[in-house]
Structures are given as structure tokens and as C-alpha cells.
Amino acid sequence: MKSAHKSLGLVLLAALVLSLPAAPPQGDQRIEIVNLRRYTHPNFTRIVIDIGQLRDFTFGELRDPGRVYVDVLQAKLNPILQGQSYLVKTDYVSQIRISQKTISTVRLAVDVDFSRIESYRVYHLFDPFRLVVDIYPRGAADVPAQTPAPADKTVPPGNRSQPPVKRDVDPKDPNLNATSMARQLGLGVRTVVIDPGHGGPKPGTIGKSGLQEKEVNLAVGLALKKLLVEKAGIDAILTRESDVDVGLDDRTVIANQKRADLFVSIHTNAHRDRKRGGVETFFLNISPDPSVVELAAEENATSTKNIGEMKTILQRIVQNSKIQESHDLAEAIQRNLVKALSSDLPSIQNLGVKGGPFWVLIGGEMPSVLVEISHLSNSKEEAKLKTGKYRELAAQGIYDGIMEYIRSLGKGQRP
Ligand SMILES: [Zn+2]
Structure with missing residues (x-):
């Protein structure tokens, strides 16, 4: 670990267990909030309140001092969290506090410097229900040279099941442009998160015969997991293992929490021109190619952010070294996938590797x-996608690509 990489030094103040407001009435409908999580990503700060059951919430901002607050209704705070505050060492967020505001309202208050933040976003995610506050600083130059907290001290005692996100590298390292971070450090690959796109009420693309994208993505994802685990001994985790929906932002949060080394999102394509076919692989980048923007809009459909909003965030991320590694991984997968599929469909087109603004790829730190x-x-490709053989070949091709990439790092998987 570099010396410049001091712990973000989240200071967990002594747990001041303040006395709660008057005892709740009989038949208490309040949900108890027991966990608050906080992640400082290189490009934004994320705060998550784990709630567990659907609750209404409101949010707003205050000036002098600058503050973003979120009120969770019909909620009570676990005494351990009551009055808890967390110092944050960024120049745009200074402190996070959570408290019982009224007998049935819990308030999260985030002290921010509005002159240093570009935007913020408050939204909810399901399964389990939770509220997320993302705060984006203004301009990359204002973002401190930091990576996620080496130790997430915001996790209260008794709830340490989610390991902190940890990276022993400095994204501001000037050498990164010469050789990528992963290569410099000889990092291996132990954990791969496989993300079968869409699911549940979101079928993705639907073929003429009715075949749904979500089904193909899951089948290929499951087959890929089997190959990684059984053939390479790599820990492979799926963002979904059945026909359920997982939020786009959540998918990389899963990858970050599992401290994954690689994130592979699996999708099946659609184009207005039904004659168009083939394989393409994307990595996160701003793309001037309108066709990529169109596809990205399709894949981003469930995100609450639009492409315009993403662009600001993207501009800050593009310099991040993971772009280069993502590109290399995309190249290896694309090459091997085309090779594998062409054994069953010789006419399959290689549409190449492209950068694109895919929301699902933004949050990942790998x-x-x-x-x-x-x-x-x-229709020709849809017919193939229905078959177990073609799905197996797709999984094999992606697997071969991942393995080629790992070998190229010069350091294999788990010894
Ligand atoms: Zn898709």
C-alpha cells in the first residue's frame, strides 16, 4: 500500500446512546433501522441506509451550513446508531449523521459544501429495501486522491457481513498511463462477478419468436459460472441466479462488496435492422458513435439517470485506469467469443470492441x-440463441476470453 494512501480516517465517534423520544404506542409499525453504510468512491460518495421494508421518505437541502437530508418515515433508529456521526475526509462531504428526528421519523443528514458538489441523487433500491444517497463532487481536480476506505468503519458492530471495498492502488498515480495498475501490481484474479442482464419484470430485448433476452443472459451466466468455478477454481458470483430484477446501480455494488476483480455483464443485442447480427463487447467510455449511444440508452433504460447526466460523471471516470484494463478484457472476450460461436454459426460477424456509456459499468471499481x-x-441468431449448444459455446467463449486476459496479467488465478 502506498504511503499516500492513508486510511480515509472515518472517525467513528463514541456511540452516544441518546435517550429516545417517548415510548412508542402499542402496535408499533415503525421499522427499526440498524445499519448505515458509506463508501467513498474515487468519483462520488455513496451512503446507504438499510431499511429492509418499504418505507416512504422525503429529502431536501438546507443552506448555512449546507446539508442534504433524508427523512425516513415510520422508522425508528436502533440505539447503537442513535445520534451517530461519521466524519468524512473529502472536501465536499464533511460529516454524516443519523438520528431519531421525531417519534416516527429517522433523519439522515449529510453536511456538504454545495460549492464543491456537482449534483446529488437520493433514490431507493429493493430486495432488501434501502435508500441510497450519491454525492458527486464538482470536477475531477476537486476529487481528493483517494480510493475507497481501506476499512469501512461506518459498519456498526454486529453487522460486518459486508466486507469493505479495498483497493491498494492510487488512481492518481502518474505511472498509470504507461502501464496499467493491475499489471504494475501483478494483481491476480480471484473473484469474477457475472451479471446476467435484466430479469424479473424487465425482459430486455424480445426476439420475433418470443425468446426473451433475460432468459438467454441467465443461462449463459450460469454456464459461465460453472466453467470459472470448476475449470479454473475462480470464485464466480452472479448478480442474479434466477428470474429476478436487480437494479443497475446495485449490480456493481454487489461486485464492489464482493471485492471482485472483474465484472462481466451479459446481454443479447437488438437492432432495428433485423439483418444486422454479430457479437460486440463494450467497456465504459464516452462514445461518439451514435449507434452505441442508442444501444446504451436501451441497456440504461431502468436507470434514473439519463445519458446527459451520465456524461458529466463519465468525463471524470474516463481517466481512471480501469478503462484500459476494461478495454483489454473486452478485446480478449470478444476475440474468444467470436471464435467459439463461429464453430456453430460460421457466418457470425465480429462487430468489435467499443466504448460506450453503460450505466451498469460505471459503479464498478474493477x-x-x-x-x-x-x-x-x-432470426438466424435468435434460433441459435434458443439452443443449449449455442449458449454453452457463448459461455465457453467468454470463459476463454477471461482466462486469456488473466494469463496476460502475468499472474494466474488463485494458486
Ligand atoms: Zn440487455
Whole structure:
């Protein structure tokens, strides 16, 4: 670990267990909030209140001092969290506090410097229900040279099941442009998060015969997991293992929490021109290619952010070294996937590797790619995508690509 990489030094103040307001009435409907999580990413700060059950909430901002607050209704705070405050060493967020505001309202207050933040976002996620506050600083130059907290001290005692996100590298390292961080450090790959796109009420693309993208993505994801675990001894984690929906932001949060080394999102493509077919692999980047923007809009459909908003965030992220590794991983997967699929469909087109603004790839702190294995909008490819053989070949191709990438790092998987 570099010396410049001091712990963010989140100071957990002594747990002041303040006396709660008057005892709740009989038939208490309040949900108890027991956990608050905080992540400082290189490009934003995320605060998560774990709630567990659906609750209404409101949010707003105050000036002098600058503050963003979120009120969770019908909620009570676990005494351990009551009055808890967390100091944050960024120049745009200074302190996070959570307290019982009224007998049935819990307030999260985040002290911010509005002159240093670009925007913030308050939203909810399901399964389990939780509220998320993301705060984006203004301009990359204002972002402190930091990586996620080496130790997430915001996790209260008794709830340490989620390991902190940890990276022993400095994204501001000037050498990064010469050789990527992963290569410099000889990092190996132990954990791969596989993300089968869409799911549940969100089918993704639907082919002419009715085949749904979410089904193909899951089948290929499950097969890929099997290969990684059984053939390479790599820890492979799926963002979903059944037909359920997982929020786009959540997918990389899972990857970060599992401290994954690689993130591979699996999708099936569609194009207005039904004659168009083939394989393409994307990594996160700003793309001037309108066709990529169109596809990205499709894949981003469930995100609450639009492409315009993303662009600001993207501009800050592009310089991040993970882009180069993501590109290399995308190249290896694309090459091997085309090779594998062409054994069953010799005419399959290689549409190449492209940068694109895919929301699902933004939050990941590891090399991240999105693979569009073939086109469901193309009837020939749809027929193939229905078969177990073609799905197995897709998984094999992606697997071969991942393994080629790992070998190229010069350091294999878990010894
Ligand atoms: Zn998709």
C-alpha cells in the first residue's frame, strides 16, 4: 500500500446512546433501522441506509451550513446508531449523521459544501429495501486522491457481513498511463462477478419468436459460472441466479462488496435492422458513435439517470485506469467469443470492441465489460440463441476470453 494512501480516517465517534423520544404506542409499525453504510468512491460518495421494508421518505437541502437530508418515515433508529456521526475526509462531504428526528421519523443528514458538489441523487433500491444517497463532487481536480476506505468503519458492530471495498492502488498515480495498475501490481484474479442482464419484470430485448433476452443472459451466466468455478477454481458470483430484477446501480455494488476483480455483464443485442447480427463487447467510455449511444440508452433504460447526466460523471471516470484494463478484457472476450460461436454459426460477424456509456459499468471499481453475445433481433441468431449448444459455446467463449486476459496479467488465478 502506498504511503499516500492513508486510511480515509472515518472517525467513528463514541456511540452516544441518546435517550429516545417517548415510548412508542402499542402496535408499533415503525421499522427499526440498524445499519448505515458509506463508501467513498474515487468519483462520488455513496451512503446507504438499510431499511429492509418499504418505507416512504422525503429529502431536501438546507443552506448555512449546507446539508442534504433524508427523512425516513415510520422508522425508528436502533440505539447503537442513535445520534451517530461519521466524519468524512473529502472536501465536499464533511460529516454524516443519523438520528431519531421525531417519534416516527429517522433523519439522515449529510453536511456538504454545495460549492464543491456537482449534483446529488437520493433514490431507493429493493430486495432488501434501502435508500441510497450519491454525492458527486464538482470536477475531477476537486476529487481528493483517494480510493475507497481501506476499512469501512461506518459498519456498526454486529453487522460486518459486508466486507469493505479495498483497493491498494492510487488512481492518481502518474505511472498509470504507461502501464496499467493491475499489471504494475501483478494483481491476480480471484473473484469474477457475472451479471446476467435484466430479469424479473424487465425482459430486455424480445426476439420475433418470443425468446426473451433475460432468459438467454441467465443461462449463459450460469454456464459461465460453472466453467470459472470448476475449470479454473475462480470464485464466480452472479448478480442474479434466477428470474429476478436487480437494479443497475446495485449490480456493481454487489461486485464492489464482493471485492471482485472483474465484472462481466451479459446481454443479447437488438437492432432495428433485423439483418444486422454479430457479437460486440463494450467497456465504459464516452462514445461518439451514435449507434452505441442508442444501444446504451436501451441497456440504461431502468436507470434514473439519463445519458446527459451520465456524461458529466463519465468525463471524470474516463481517466481512471480501469478503462484500459476494461478495454483489454473486452478485446480478449470478444476475440474468444467470436471464435467459439463461429464453430456453430460460421457466418457470425465480429462487430468489435467499443466504448460506450453503460450505466451498469460505471459503479464498478474493477475492469468491467458488457458483452452482447448475439442479436435476438436477427432470426438466424435468435434460433441459435434458443439452443443449449449455442449458449454453452457463448459461455465457453467468454470463459476463454477471461482466462486469456488473466494469463496476460502475468499472474494466474488463485494458486
Ligand atoms: Zn440487455
